[in-house]
Amino acid sequence: MRRTLILLVLAGCVGLLAACGKSSLLAHNSRSAPAARTGPTAGPLDESRALSYARSVNLTATDVPGFTASSKAETGSASEKQLERELQRCVGPAGSAGKLAQASSKDFELSSGVLQLSVSSEVSIARTPAMAAGELAAIRSAHVRGCFAHYLGLLLKGQHYGGAAVGPVSVVSGTPPAPGTAGAFGWRLTATLTIHGLAVPFYLDILGFVYGPATVSLFSSGAVRPFPATAEQHLFSLLLQRAKVREL
Secondary structure, three states: HHHHHHHHHHHOOOHHHHHOOOOOOOOOOOOOOOOOOOOOOHHHHHOHHHHHHHHHHHOHHHHOOOOEEOOOOOOOHHHHHHHHHHHHHHHHHHHHOOEEEEEOOOEEEEEEEEEEEEEEEEEEEEHHHHHHHHHHHHHOOOOHHHHHHHHHHHOOOOOEOOEEEEEOOOOEEEOOOOOOEEEEEEEEEEEEEEOEEEEEEEEEEEEEEEEEEEEEEEEEEOOOOOOOOHHHHHHHHHHHHHHHHHHO
């Protein structure tokens, strides 16, 4: 599944996931959220500076020793692209309004026997911190939740990956600690891939936070077992630290 489509689908699920329980992996922070800072902005934003900032925050190969950067292009099928456009129209301004720049890291992969792990990051910059905060509020609306439920069902219907049939997807949510930010979010999606009668569990974790006009997301996945929690927490903390020390 294309990462862009995953982002658009998950953009509508923040409010919906609040009723789905808390993942044991994601540390739930029950304390009141700290006041949002102005973030990394040092002056009027422009696309060049925003893109440079996004690239400087994203993961690099040195952050994930032992992993190999994937050479596979993220193209997506015609049906996925069509669903992406339809979902974007349904979500409306909450999905992409005010985006100044966006950059992703490479997809880093590690294979060891049947165990398959991957990790990547993405940083998007809104035109103002208020727009970034507004998007978080907008995606909690009943309208966007309805878009998410409808298009996720269409996306999963009859999906096959490399001959594997994908079973029902379960989703749990949590809030990873992200002090000094406007807010954080976390999801774990679990599905079963059935290959020649053998059921293989698949896990996808998406953690993120909003800092000033920046939304930073960490994607990690594992087949057979989830991405190691300690490594995931380390990479999330690394992204959080970079977002705070880099200047936009």
